[in-house]
Amino acid sequence: MKKGLLVLSASMLALSLAACSSGGEKPAESAKPGDASKSPEASKAPKQMTLKIGLPGSYDVTKKEIIDGFIAKNPNIKVELVEAPWGDFVKKIQTEIAGGTAPDIWFQENAVILGYGKRGVAEDLSGYIKKDLKQDEYISGLFAAQSSDGKVYGVPHGINPIALAYNKKMFTDAGVPLPTKDWTYQDMLDAAKKLSKDTNGDGKLDQYGFGASSSITVGWYPWTRSKGGQVLDETKSKAMFTDPKSLDGIKTWANLVKDGISPDADFYTAAGGDWKAFASGKVAMFFMQYSNSALINKDFPNLDYDTIEIPKGYDGKRLVPMVTNSWLIFSKAKADAKEAAWEFMKYYLSEEAQTVLAKSGAALPVNKKAMTQLDTNASPKNKKAYSDGIAEAGVTLDENPSWNEWRLAAQPIYSDIYAGKLTPEEGVKQLQEKVQKVLDDNK
Amino acid sequence: MQKQNRWGYILTLPFTIHFIVFFAFPFIFSFYLTFTKWDMFNAPDWIGMGNWTKLLTDKPFWYAIRNAALFAAVFVPLQTIFALILAFFLNQAIRAKSFYRVIYFLPVVTPWLAGGTMWRWMMNKTYGLANYMLSLFDIPPVDWLDSKYWWLPITSVALVNVWKGVGSSMIILLAGIQSVSKELYEAAALDGATRWTLFWKIVFPIVSPMIFLVLILSTISSFQAFDVFLVMFSSPDIVSDQKLTPNILIYKDAFLTSKMGYASAMSWALFVLIISVTLVQKWFEKRWVHYE
Numbered sequence: 001m002k003k004g005l006l007v008l009s010a011s012m013l014a015l016s017l018a019a020c021s022s023g024g025e026k027p028a029e030s031a032k033p034g035d036a037s038k039s040p041e042a043s044k045a046p047k048q049m050t051l052k053i054g055l056p057g058s059y060d061v062t063k064k065e066i067i068d069g070f071i072a073k074n075p076n077i078k079v080e081l082v083e084a085p086w087g088d089f090v091k092k093i094q095t096e097i098a099g100g101t102a103p104d105i106w107f108q109e110n111a112v113i114l115g116y117g118k119r120g121v122a123e124d125l126s127g128y129i130k131k132d133l134k135q136d137e138y139i140s141g142l143f144a145a146q147s148s149d150g151k152v153y154g155v156p157h158g159i160n161p162i163a164l165a166y167n168k169k170m171f172t173d174a175g176v177p178l179p180t181k182d183w184t185y186q187d188m189l190d191a192a193k194k195l196s197k198d199t200n201g202d203g204k205l206d207q208y209g210f211g212a213s214s215s216i217t218v219g220w221y222p223w224t225r226s227k228g229g230q231v232l233d234e235t236k237s238k239a240m241f242t243d244p245k246s247l248d249g250i251k252t253w254a255n256l257v258k259d260g261i262s263p264d265a266d267f268y269t270a271a272g273g274d275w276k277a278f279a280s281g282k283v284a285m286f287f288m289q290y291s292n293s294a295l296i297n298k299d300f301p302n303l304d305y306d307t308i309e310i311p312k313g314y315d316g317k318r319l320v321p322m323v324t325n326s327w328l329i330f331s332k333a334k335a336d337a338k339e340a341a342w343e344f345m346k347y348y349l350s351e352e353a354q355t356v357l358a359k360s361g362a363a364l365p366v367n368k369k370a371m372t373q374l375d376t377n378a379s380p381k382n383k384k385a386y387s388d389g390i391a392e393a394g395v396t397l398d399e400n401p402s403w404n405e406w407r408l409a410a411q412p413i414y415s416d417i418y419a420g421k422l423t424p425e426e427g428v429k430q431l432q433e434k435v436q437k438v439l440d441d442n443k
Numbered sequence: 444m445q446k447q448n449r450w451g452y453i454l455t456l457p458f459t460i461h462f463i464v465f466f467a468f469p470f471i472f473s474f475y476l477t478f479t480k481w482d483m484f485n486a487p488d489w490i491g492m493g494n495w496t497k498l499l500t501d502k503p504f505w506y507a508i509r510n511a512a513l514f515a516a517v518f519v520p521l522q523t524i525f526a527l528i529l530a531f532f533l534n535q536a537i538r539a540k541s542f543y544r545v546i547y548f549l550p551v552v553t554p555w556l557a558g559g560t561m562w563r564w565m566m567n568k569t570y571g572l573a574n575y576m577l578s579l580f581d582i583p584p585v586d587w588l589d590s591k592y593w594w595l596p597i598t599s600v601a602l603v604n605v606w607k608g609v610g611s612s613m614i615i616l617l618a619g620i621q622s623v624s625k626e627l628y629e630a631a632a633l634d635g636a637t638r639w640t641l642f643w644k645i646v647f648p649i650v651s652p653m654i655f656l657v658l659i660l661s662t663i664s665s666f667q668a669f670d671v672f673l674v675m676f677s678s679p680d681i682v683s684d685q686k687l688t689p690n691i692l693i694y695k696d697a698f699l700t701s702k703m704g705y706a707s708a709m710s711w712a713l714f715v716l717i718i719s720v721t722l723v724q725k726w727f728e729k730r731w732v733h734y735e
Contacts, residue, residue, distance in 0.1 A: 094483070094698060094701065095483075095698075097483070097484055098483035098484060119482055119484050119485065119701075120484065120485055121484055264569075266567065266568060266569040266570065267569075269567075270569075270570060404700070405700045408680045408681060408699070408700070411680075411681040412681045412682060412683035412684070413683070415681065415683070416683055419589070421589070421591045422591075
């Protein structure tokens, strides 16, 4: 009797443990070990090191050739890759940082890296850069991750600026002259008005001249500044939404839907996103991030489009916002791994790897020589719209260590303004209050 | 004797460890965290009552509480009443009774992602089925999930939550109703009771403990609601203040902006709130719940 009871309880225990573990977490998506090179048996000078590289967006965003090239050149470094789609990677990285199990090196938006630097998550690279890199081989974007106290917390994975993309066929069909470098925002809106049509006579517009966005990089940031306004001031510690010039820019942007020039958010949801609306011919122009070209060329290879620099603002000044993704070294990685990680960064910034990046069209390189190797055969042919754009007028999205928090606080308010639920006047008051609070909390 | 005790301890050890690691420790640690500022990377930074004083004047938190209160006020009565009516009718001799029971229970086992996405599209302002129906009667489209009136999105989600949960409450209440013995019905019928009196004087008192249970459970779950809002509203990091609910706000602060200390304080405040509401409900218990 007693023995039977023992057996019964033991098997129940086993069952419940099994049930527990299967219902538990799936660490699966991340650890798909990539290429690991075998180290030579007779290792002489170079030290044996292991390196764990995190790749959000997998090989869509980071070229496989670069990784393979690094592995081939460094047989003494055993490379383990952790790949995941961007959204999943970003969600997991927070807990991995907290638990100390993050990869030795990975990349994220530059502003997030600045935040990491402040928290102590990212290693300071200024020493390495001084020692091993010739700074005049690179554009100033190399120091995108430099904090106000001179420490450099990351190196660029690639620069992703914006430009004005236009559908050549829609322009020629409507008899509207193509955009030029000298266009202003007003020229753009005038052309857009002529390109917005109701093609099937149902009283609702089906074709829009300009696809405005309610997101930060291609939407509210450039528009808030289009009339000389600012989002944050030069010290990046004061919010500037209630400045009359900022309010003016926001008002123009908010009226785009009312004036029949831009579609509303629901139209984009039904079309599958802003670049899809453009690529499927529903929208004649839009502010396009450089990285969109890879997506458009893959899904819509026959689209006849090109790009031109972002138009000059109403005050005559051009501003070309850019988003940089940056590699960082995890401060809690082992000393060996940090060295190996710097070797990888050095390789990534070398002309060889940067040329691969340039030719791929995924992002712009920071190496000056590689910048001359942009692929002008694939659309958009006028890639100089991007490289000249940032050379002339490149700005970041007012990055500071609390960027992620304040821009997330601003986003729903801007979305409500765009949707017409908040007047711009009421909206800028809320923006000012919320964003200033975040900036003050994080001084 | 000794040997028996030893086996007892050994065999309950997995459960004890599980309890300590996943319940006792987080309970105590999160209370400690409410007095700290912690970004989950560096060590927690003691700040005393800082989080608690911030809580009293933090507008997003109080919007979230207001929304949760409305959500509970709409969801709990509606779900309980519907469940009771359904259970009562599905206890009668109707044809295809089991078929109906299955149909009403199906939403309960539908994953939120599937059901929620579908409802979200149906309530879409421009392309949704709900507004299409309204347009047939010449009523202008209503923005169910994103209206400028804060109470409309919350009420819409509460209605969807009723659809989702009515099946499980119905099953609980059905079990209660089925325990009413046949003799009581017959005796009452003999004494000339109408259907209405039958329900109120016979069925209701006997089922009242179950109803009370359903009320308590659904109130607690409505204050804790998370996945329904995650699916029906946009991503938690960009939800507007007016549409916040407590758990979405806690999730946002804890994991998206790394403010673990403040998020813990909000969790504890929510806990205190839920306990208080439950105690209030229990106080009313003796007045209307009938125990044998």
